[in-house]
Amino acid sequence: MSKDTSTPLISASNLTCIREERLLFDALSFEVHPGNIVQVEGPNGSGKTSLLRILSGLSQPYDGDVKFGDKKISRCREEFQQNLLYFGHLPGVKGEMTAEENLEFNLALHGNDTDKTLAYLANVNLLGFEDSLASHLSAGQHRRIALARLYQSNAPIWILDEPFTAIDKQGVASLENLFSMHAARGGCIILTTHQDLISIESGNVKKITLDYHYDSLLG
Amino acid sequence: MTLPAQSEQLPTQTTQTSAQLSYRHAFMLVLKRDLTIAMRHKDDIINPLLFFVIVITLFPLGIGPEAKTLSRIAPGIIWVAALLATLLSLDRLFKSDHLDGSLEQMLLSPHPIFILVLAKIFAHWLITGLPLILIAPLLAVLLHLDKNSYTALLLTLLLGTPVLSLLGAIGVALTVGIKKGGVLLSLLILPLYIPVLIFATSAIDTAALGLPYSGQLAIIAALFFGSLTLAPFAVGAALKVSTN
Amino acid sequence: MWKFLHPYANPETTYHFTNKLLPWLIALAALFLSIGLVWALLFAPADYQQGDSFRIFYVHVPAASLSMGIYVSMAIAALSSLVWQLKLADASAAAMAPVGAAFTAIALITGAAWGKPMWGTWWIWDARLTSELILLFLYLGVIALHNAFEDKNLAGKAAGILTLVGVINIPIIKYSVDWWNTLHQGSTVSKIGKPSMSLDMLWPFIFSFLGFSFLVGVIICLRFRNEILARNSIRPWVRELVEKSVVK
Numbered sequence: 001m002s003k004d005t006s007t008p009l010i011s012a013s014n015l016t017c018i019r020e021e022r023l024l025f026d027a028l029s030f031e032v033h034p035g036n037i038v039q040v041e042g043p044n045g046s047g048k049t050s051l052l053r054i055l056s057g058l059s060q061p062y063d064g065d066v067k068f069g070d071k072k073i074s075r076c077r078e079e080f081q082q083n084l085l086y087f088g089h090l091p092g093v094k095g096e097m098t099a100e101e102n103l104e105f106n107l108a109l110h111g112n113d114t115d116k117t118l119a120y121l122a123n124v125n126l127l128g129f130e131d132s133l134a135s136h137l138s139a140g141q142h143r144r145i146a147l148a149r150l151y152q153s154n155a156p157i158w159i160l161d162e163p164f165t166a167i168d169k170q171g172v173a174s175l176e177n178l179f180s181m182h183a184a185r186g187g188c189i190i191l192t193t194h195q196d197l198i199s200i201e202s203g204n205v206k207k208i209t210l211d212y213h214y215d216s217l218l219g
Numbered sequence: 220m221t222l223p224a225q226s227e228q229l230p231t232q233t234t235q236t237s238a239q240l241s242y243r244h245a246f247m248l249v250l251k252r253d254l255t256i257a258m259r260h261k262d263d264i265i266n267p268l269l270f271f272v273i274v275i276t277l278f279p280l281g282i283g284p285e286a287k288t289l290s291r292i293a294p295g296i297i298w299v300a301a302l303l304a305t306l307l308s309l310d311r312l313f314k315s316d317h318l319d320g321s322l323e324q325m326l327l328s329p330h331p332i333f334i335l336v337l338a339k340i341f342a343h344w345l346i347t348g349l350p351l352i353l354i355a356p357l358l359a360v361l362l363h364l365d366k367n368s369y370t371a372l373l374l375t376l377l378l379g380t381p382v383l384s385l386l387g388a389i390g391v392a393l394t395v396g397i398k399k400g401g402v403l404l405s406l407l408i409l410p411l412y413i414p415v416l417i418f419a420t421s422a423i424d425t426a427a428l429g430l431p432y433s434g435q436l437a438i439i440a441a442l443f444f445g446s447l448t449l450a451p452f453a454v455g456a457a458l459k460v461s462t463n
Numbered sequence: 464m465w466k467f468l469h470p471y472a473n474p475e476t477t478y479h480f481t482n483k484l485l486p487w488l489i490a491l492a493a494l495f496l497s498i499g500l501v502w503a504l505l506f507a508p509a510d511y512q513q514g515d516s517f518r519i520f521y522v523h524v525p526a527a528s529l530s531m532g533i534y535v536s537m538a539i540a541a542l543s544s545l546v547w548q549l550k551l552a553d554a555s556a557a558a559m560a561p562v563g564a565a566f567t568a569i570a571l572i573t574g575a576a577w578g579k580p581m582w583g584t585w586w587i588w589d590a591r592l593t594s595e596l597i598l599l600f601l602y603l604g605v606i607a608l609h610n611a612f613e614d615k616n617l618a619g620k621a622a623g624i625l626t627l628v629g630v631i632n633i634p635i636i637k638y639s640v641d642w643w644n645t646l647h648q649g650s651t652v653s654k655i656g657k658p659s660m661s662l663d664m665l666w667p668f669i670f671s672f673l674g675f676s677f678l679v680g681v682i683i684c685l686r687f688r689n690e691i692l693a694r695n696s697i698r699p700w701v702r703e704l705v706e707k708s709v710v711k
Contacts (some may be wrong), residue, residue: 018697020614058327058462061462082327092324094256094321095257097255105248106324179333240653381673393621393624400611406600411632414635417639
């Protein structure tokens, strides 16, 4: 894919999401092009996670479509998922396996090479813990095991839900560095975070703001 | 910090590029993972087995130790206990993966869901079905099962327990997102187990009379192949609903 | 090929269509049911062997066949919901399930009541009764699963998958139960053979069968309307309807 910004990697048209009979967002449309970093903002309960899950294909919107290139993601599931990296609230780390085994499995599951897992664990400050069972590690360390995947991923579309939670300052800086580089090589990132991106120039970050709708749909 | 090697433009991948994505590779990957986890968490293997043994020892205590009565009802008891033990063990199939987020990562992987699901079900059968088969002859002795019936018991268990795992997986996949899904699961699944129960016990009874029971075995085999081809798709669809 | 269905994929159109359909269904149900039941219970001849207890047949058989028919319709609805993403199909399946369960229960209860004078006991493990009992379990499973989800959309999808799994299994279960029954048939069980019906028994049966079918239609139609309204509560047309009825 060229860096021609007229072809979006992923686009949403007229997305409507309803949860527990509350309208989270309505007729939301946007396009994300190669090189874009998109930050989804909004208070708790405004539907940030719901939006990311809909974009990744995990949830279905009440109305509207998500497209990968010019195809609906439901029509090209395997192709889309080869190009997608989704990182959710739950890190997907098994307590019964070691940090290294977890990372290896996660990489292999998504068709990535598994030969440099130790280097990736070093990137997230987990060197020395690679042989510890994940059940002996903290929640923050679980998230870092999962995030280590980012350093290997060659999927252009990254959808990250609160990637900085439980990550220390140094880790955040390193992740931001990685994000900039990913955008520079033609990838795109859609993320939610409560803190501002420090090292990425604010001009490069697109923002989508979701409001909290108080009205219950039942009125 | 080690930056990713490829700083060139990222191509969007349109074809399955490497052998990394082959079906067999994906199957073995998930199978190995689930077996590793089970081996480090042996309670999951041992508890359903203990349940199986205890339920079976309850029957002579409740009914009386008379050998003739016991050998008459042994096939039914062993099979009903096997159904219940499988039911108990089903929870572990998707529950923990759902709770820690690995299930959604699997659904988002580029592999076809039915391959991953099939691997998980096969692992489940290796962990729970196979031990049941191995311990069943011992319990058959306790119940004075007719000596002609041992082969039939083993064959029906060998063909029947995979059907239990396959059908059970549909129920678990449907209930995994529900907070108190355990009781609901038995309501959904036990009626579907009835054909296996009927033909398996009938085969064992027929064997006790010294008659051929290949007809019943053939039907159980048909149930096995039928559920093997259809269940993974139902499970995949159900998981998509449950992780929504 | 499926274009003709398109207007009915719109909830509002369908809602107004059920409004028009309902009076007709009610009229037909009342007509056939009153004629059929009066004829069957008062005027049709008594069976020469079973006497008047035979008359429960006019309720039992329609209930039993409708219980099967409703499950198959649910499966068709579930399939069209999965394949063509018809959201209304989910609503119709949700409307049908409790009705089907109720008719299965009616078939079981009337079967037992029929069995008491016939066999001298309320329950025997007759193949047809046993299959009906398992069908009831399948219905209860679908309903319980539907209730367990908070989101109606997800509930419909999950129940749809279970319904399809069930409908594939019903013939297998039926076959296995028949097999099991012939295998274990004791000497005490005297199966009722299919009674060769004389014409003066057949006509009241047809009338009561149609009457019950239309009754099922009425109940499902009423429940279907409620499901449509509940699922579209945010749509302006539903709000208008509510406002109108409040003003009245």
